Amino acid sequence: MRQVAAYYGFREDRKHLCLCPFHADRHPSMRIYPNDKGFYCFSCGKGGDVITFVSALYGLSNEQACKKLIEDFSLPIKTEFDTYREKREREKNIKQQRELDHFRKYADVTLRMYWILLCEASRDPEDPHFEEAMQEMTITEYRLQCLHDDPAEYYADRKAVKKIGEIRDRIDRWYRSDDDQRSLSG
Ligand SMILES: [Zn+2]
Numbered sequence: 140m141r142q143v144a145a146y147y148g149f150r151e152d153r154k155h156l157c158l159c160p161f162h163a164d165r166h167p168s169m170r171i172y173p174n175d176k177g178f179y180c181f182s183c184g185k186g187g188d189v190i191t192f193v194s195a196l197y198g199l200s201n202e203q204a205c206k207k208l209i210e211d212f213s214l215p216i217k218t219e220f221d222t223y224r225e226k227r228e229r230e231k232n233i234k235q236q237r238e239l240d241h242f243r244k245y246a247d248v249t250l251r252m253y254w255i256l257l258c259e260a261s262r263d264p265e266d267p268h269f270e271e272a273m274q275e276m277t278i279t280e281y282r283l284q285c286l287h288d289d290p291a292e293y294y295a296d297r298k299a300v301k302k303i304g305e306i307r308d309r310i311d312r313w314y315r316s317d318d319d320q321r322s323l324s325g
Contacts (some may be wrong), residue, residue: 140192177191232314242290253310
C-alpha cells in the first residue's frame with residue numbers, strides 16, 4: 140500500500156498521514172497503514188485496501204484496478220482474476236462480435252452488388268431486369284442505410300437476415316437465362 144501510494148504521488152508525513160484524494164483535504168488526514176493493511180481517511184471516512192484505493196482514485200472497477208497495478212508495477216502475474224463465468228461471458232461476447240462483423244461485411248457486399256446490378260438495369264427499359272430495378276432500388280438503398288446505421292439491430296431481425304440470403308441467391312441467378320424472374324419485393 141505504501142509503495143503504491145508513493146508511486147501515485149502521495150507523500151506521507153512522519154505519522155504516515157497524507158493528503159486524501161477523496162475529499163478536499165488541506166491537512167493530511169489519510170492514514171496509510173503498514174504491512175499492507177490499507178488506508179483510512181479520518182476526515183471523509185474513505186478506506187479500504189490497495190485495490191479499493193486505486194479503483195477509487197482512477198474510477199476503475201476492481202478488476203481494472205488490479206490490471207493497472209500489475210502493469211504499473213510490472214508484476215509477474217497473469218490476469219486470471221476473472222471467474223470462470225466472466226471469462227466465458229467475455230468469450231461469448233467476442234464470438235458474437237465476430238459473427239456480427241462477418242454478417243455486416245457479407246450483407247454490405249451483397250447489397251452493394253445487387254444495387255449496382257439494379258442501377259445498370261434501370262438505365263435501359265429494354266433490359267429484362269428493368270422492372271425489378273424500378274421495384275428494388277429504393278428498398279435496397281434503404282436496407283444499406285439500415286445496415287450502416289445499426290448493424291446489430293439489422294442482424295437481430297431474422298427476416299432481414301434471411302432477405303440478404305435471398306438477395307445473394309438472386310445475384311447468383313442474375314446472368315442465368317430469364318427462367319427465374321421471381322420478384323424479391325417484400
Ligand atoms: Zn478523505
